[in-house]
Amino acid sequence: MAMKIGVPKEIKAFENRVGLSPSSVSELVLYNHNVFVQTDAGLGSGFSNKDYLEAGANIVNSIEDVYNNSELIVKVKEPQEAEYNLLKQNHTLFTYLHLASSQSLTNALLNCGATCIAYETVQKSDGSLPLLLPMSEIAGRLSVIEGSKYLQKTYGGKGKLISSVPGVASTKVLVLGGGIVGTNAARMASGLGASVTIIDNNINRLRILEEILPANVKTIYSNRNNILKEICWADLIIGAVLIPGAQAPRLIRRADLQNMEPGTVLVDVAIDQGGCFETSKATTHMDPIYEVDGIIHYCVANMPGSVPRTATEALNNATLPYVLEIANKGINEALKNPEILKGLNIQNGKVVLKALIVQ
Ligand SMILES: NC(=O)c1ccc[n+]([C@@H]2O[C@H](COP(=O)([O-])OP(=O)(O)OC[C@H]3O[C@@H](n4cnc5c(N)ncnc54)[C@H](O)[C@@H]3O)[C@@H](O)[C@H]2O)c1
Incomplete structure (x- = not known):
């Protein structure tokens, strides 16, 4: 049975990703589904209306046309207030929702009666979160690119080149947390020639990392003593720890900053869970860094937002199998x-997700 699928243009500030790329659209069209894409929905990700037309989509002029024509709405961000009235009982909404952080959105979705599936809670049987993973891969890789930029003297950093050069001691990168973000950061930093240390409190994870990462990455077990020893020599420190569902543990305290050399750069990727450095506070792409006691902090909460072309494709690679399954079945x-x-998360005006009911 053919399904009508709508792709609105994202209206949240600075959001340039889009729910379906042209190649995802062409895949859906192969199965005879009808896809309605709002004019210019893909521009921020480098996709023109022509790209969508060639993929077999229908281009519609207004956001109202997208919602009125469609049963399944595929988005990136949670609906904004201006979109609340567009959702109806016959809609299935598939997007990042993060309902725990917005009661007004939860109420709007309960009132409209739509079926709401959140990317961030889709989960495999091994507990992994396949629709969060690509964003962690991007943030991990970006953390080294951003961190190495701010190590430059121009930005207040130590003035060290991430790769160093022959005859000059290597630049040192410390990664706290060896999960998806941390592994991608370590891979990037080691590839650039830095000396890298990963600290994690899961010994089995450290065993795997030692197997899969190159020799210029060493692993150390996470405890306060080891962290204090390592931060003295690090040039760039990347915070990538996660305790699922909880605030990030504060692994570096304000007083610890005095044990670091001025111009050391801290990148707190875990800022979306409160941050793993005591001195972290969320920043934006427009104003990404600030300094505390001579230490540069970068704490952008939506790092993949600066690379929407890569992020849209990475997200689509992960979401398309689920979109196809919902559309086909x-x-x-x-x-x-x-x-x-x-x-x-929500169906027929009721909260279904256990974690949200408990709150
Ligand atoms: N800022 C952004 O744009 C952005 C983007 C993507 C992800 N994130 C965030 O980055 C964080 C990491 O995500 P992930 O996907 O890598 O998570 P993950 O679960 O894959 O990895 C987290 C790691 O932290 C380790 N850990 C937990 N407590 C620790 C401790 N006390 N000491 C050392 N290690 C500890 C765990 O063992 C695990 O290996 C999350 O908070 C995630 O939300 C932020």
Whole structure:
């Protein structure tokens, strides 16, 4: 059965990603689904209306046309206030929702009666979160690119080149947390020639990292004593720890900054969970860094936002199999897949996700 699928242009400030890329659209069209894309929805990610037309989409002029024509709405960000009235009971919404942080959005989605599936709670049987993973990969890689920029003297950094050069001691990168973000950061920094240390409190994870990462990455078990020893020599420190569902642990305290050399750069990728440095506060791409006691802090909460072309494609690679399943089977059959069911947050005016009910 053909499904009508809508792709609105994102209206949240500074959001340039788009729910479906032209190549995802052409895949859906192969299965005879009808895709309605709002004019210019893909521009921020480098996709023109012509690209979508060639992929077989219908281009519609207004956001109202997208919602009125479609049963399944595929987005990136949570609906903004201006979109609340567009959602109806016959809609299935598939997007990042982060409902725990917005009661007004939760109320709006309960009132409209739509079926709401959140990217961030779709979960595989091993507990992994496949629709968050690509953004962690991007943030991990970007953390080294951004951090190495701010190590330059122009920005207040120590004035060290991340790769160093022959005959000059290597630049040192410390990564706290060896999960998806941390592994991608370590891979990037080691590839550039830095001396890298990863600290994690999961010994099995450290064993795996030692196997898969190059020899210029060493692993150290996470405890206060080891962290204090390592921060003295680091040029760039990347915060990438996560305790699922909890605030990030504060692994570096304000008083610890005096043990670092002035111009050391801290990149707190975990800022979206409160940050793992005591001195972290969220910043934006427009004003990404600030200094505390001579130490440069970079704490942008939506790092992938600066690379929407890569981020849209990476997100689509992860979401498309689920979009196809929902479109091909219909929402009721698709919800028999436990991975998609985990993503179900709201249905028929009721909160379904356990974590949200408990709050
Ligand atoms: N700022 C951004 O734009 C952005 C983008 C993507 C992800 N993130 C955030 O980055 C963080 C990391 O994400 P991830 O996908 O790598 O998570 P992950 O679960 O893959 O990895 C987290 C790692 O932290 C380790 N850890 C937990 N407590 C620790 C401790 N006390 N000491 C040392 N290690 C510890 C865990 O063992 C795990 O290996 C999350 O908070 C995530 O939300 C931020």
